[in-house]
Amino acid sequence: MIVCVCHRVSDKTIAACAQQGEGFDEIQFEHGVATQCGQCEHAARRIWSECHPSQRLLHLHQELAPAASHWTAP
Template sequence: MIVCVCRRISDREIARHARAGMGFDDIQFELGVATQCGQCEGCARDVVAQCAGQCPSANISLASSLEEGRTWNTSAL
């Protein structure tokens, strides 16, 4: 369903970005949703909130050192 008529942005596109870990402000910046007439903001926020409740996000931690973060054997180079 089209949520933002001005920018022609669908609920699926908003949900895809929300599943990728983006919040409403990030999605608004990226897609331009709710930046013209503003009539879609409530619906767009609802889509983001519903997806955030259903879609788990990845728990990614950074390596504490360069050696810990290596994913291949560089000693053969």
């Protein structure tokens, strides 16, 4: 599916770049995502955050942190 109509960038392109560890700024510079009309920025950032390895670890850490804080030693 085309996410950025202005530059014809697909969700697959954004996901592949994110999975390779590229930051969103790098994707913007390389492919022009969210640099013209801006209508795609929210969707593009969502796809990037779902696919970028460090973001997935950050979300996992945030989910586990509250549970770990309630743990008490025996």
